[in-house]
Amino acid sequence: MPANDTTAVAIIGGGVAGQAAGIFTARHGLETVILDSGDSLLKRNAHLENYPGFPTGVDARFLLSQMREQTELAGCRWVDATVHQVNQAEDGFTIETTGDQLVARYVIAATKNSVAYLDHLNEIDVIQRGSKTFLEVDRRGRTTIEGLYAAGRLALEPHQTIVCAGHGAKIGFTILEDDDEPFYQDWVAPEGYFTGRGREVPPGCEEIDDKERINREAHSREALRAKLANPFPERPQQHPSVDDN
Numbered sequence: 264m265p266a267n268d269t270t271a272v273a274i275i276g277g278g279v280a281g282q283a284a285g286i287f288t289a290r291h292g293l294e295t296v297i298l299d300s301g302d303s304l305l306k307r308n309a310h311l312e313n314y315p316g317f318p319t320g321v322d323a324r325f326l327l328s329q330m331r332e333q334t335e336l337a338g339c340r341w342v343d344a345t346v347h348q349v350n351q352a353e354d355g356f357t358i359e360t361t362g363d364q365l366v367a368r369y370v371i372a373a374t375k376n377s378v379a380y381l382d383h384l385n386e387i388d389v390i391q392r393g394s395k396t397f398l399e400v401d402r403r404g405r406t407t408i409e410g411l412y413a414a415g416r417l418a419l420e421p422h423q424t425i426v427c428a429g430h431g432a433k434i435g436f437t438i439l440e441d442d443d444e445p446f447y448q449d450w451v452a453p454e455g456y457f458t459g460r461g462r463e464v465p466p467g468c469e470e471i472d473d474k475e476r477i478n479r480e481a482h483s484r485e486a487l488r489a490k491l492a493n494p495f496p497e498r499p500q501q502h503p504s505v506d507d508n
């Protein structure tokens with residue numbers, strides 16, 4: 264990370280929840296950094312068969328790679344590192360990795376059950392279930408500390424990819440609302456959908472004509488065909504306690 268690094272939104276945990284949050288905060292103009300140690304639980308899945316949109320299933324590691332590409336296209340910056348500590352600062356938070364520091368106005372914790380990096384925050388409410396720790400949140404993902412949010416499994420959402428991704432997206436929108444960002448929805452609509460009714464295209468939305476729609480569809484089909492031409496090279500990760508030899 265550069266010295267004196269700052270951002271509007273720091274997302275700790277680049278699994279499905281963190282990535283989904285980042286797509287929306289970055290697309291709507293909030294500078295977003297994703298800090299991730301690279302161990303999404305989804306990498307352990309053998310074949311993902313209940314994520315809507317893939318009726319015959321999809322390789323989970325392929326899906327994660329596509330999410331990452333999408334976050335980068337949206338404008339997220341990635342820091343491949345483990346976060347060791349988060350502290351409250353004058354106007355937000357400081358986030359420490361090994362040897363580096365980032366200052367952020369908002370933090371989204373999306374680290375499944377890992378919370379050691381929040382130990383310094385005395386006012387944070389946690390929920391203990393057996394050996395697992397979760398963060399107490401309101402229905403929009405706000406923790407008991409202003410500016411700190413939790414997304415996905417860490418917020419005690421059901422342990423499913425689509426639910427955790429959807430929750431992450433929702434928390435991204437919570438931050439946009441809390442920050443008073445000008446947006447209506449993140450929609451791409453056919454030409455005339457708003458303007459044909461005498462309305463301005465709302466902030467965050469886009470109208471495209473049929474030529475542009477056909478171009479975009481051709482591009483996405485071509486990209487998917489190339490990406491799916493060969494098996495994804497990574498295999499599932501085993502549970503750390505199982506001998507994988």
Ligand SMILES: Cc1cc2nc3c(=O)[nH]c(=O)nc-3n(C[C@H](O)[C@H](O)[C@H](O)COP(=O)(O)OP(=O)(O)OC[C@H]3O[C@@H](n4cnc5c(N)ncnc54)[C@H](O)[C@@H]3O)c2cc1C
Binds near residue numbers: 279421
């Ligand atoms: C074997 C297995 C099979 C599964 N199969 C399915 C299935 O078929 N269908 C389904 O819907 N779900 C399945 N799941 C569940 C799914 O993987 C999880 O529900 C989902 O990944 C949770 O998303 P998340 O973003 O909350 O956490 P994760 O995706 O686990 O992401 C958490 C991220 O936080 C990062 N992180 C943690 N601590 C730090 C730190 N201190 N600093 C920086 N980064 C950190 C991790 O590296 C990780 O990338 C399966 C899970 C397992 C284990």
